[in-house]
Amino acid sequence: LAKTTQPISMDSYEGQEVNITCSHNNIATNDYITWYQQFPSQGPRFIIQGYKTKVTNEVASLFIPADRKSSTLSLPRVSLSDTAVYYCLVGSTTSGTYKYIFGTGTRLKVLA
């Protein structure tokens, strides 16, 4: 399973766009990139998933360059409630189930 590297923490202000970049140099051909958000004492919540290029949903965008060795989660106009830990996950079904290996996520703090 590919190992991911993210910044440990980031600060931002309300209303700004936040970009969190994740490195996954050893990503395999059939691996997907998935981002989760976790609030204290709650289960991780799915944000977005992609394979290549750009994916957008109602809460975020995910940018993946052609070599797929990195990805960037973009959160538009963050609010105080976006303060959380964000995990970048890469995994594949080598054993029949899509196992996630959580690395150290990015602790985003949104300031007023």
Next chain:
Amino acid sequence: AAGVIQSPRHLIKEKRETATLKCYPIPRHDTVYWYQQGPGQDPQFLISFYEKMQSDKGSIPDRFSAQQFSDYHSELNMSSLELGDSALYFCASSPRRGGIATDTQYFGPGTRLTVL
């Protein structure tokens, strides 16, 4: 929409006691995963089940066992509890689509286990 249900939400046990955590996946999800998250740590994969069979194993201690039942709910059994077992235990479920890597895992609210 229905979510993953975990029970109990909180559990307090003494050292060397046993504990059983339950997980009820989202309807029509047949794959269940268990994760452990210690204080200030990131979630660690323990074990997963697909169609009532163990499909993958992570850093689950030998003192722990788990199974998935015919209705797809799963139970994590923990024996000889140690202080270090105090953690949040998350269950996640996903729909099986022939092992395609796009299966999204949906996490439950977790069970907070405190071992005294």
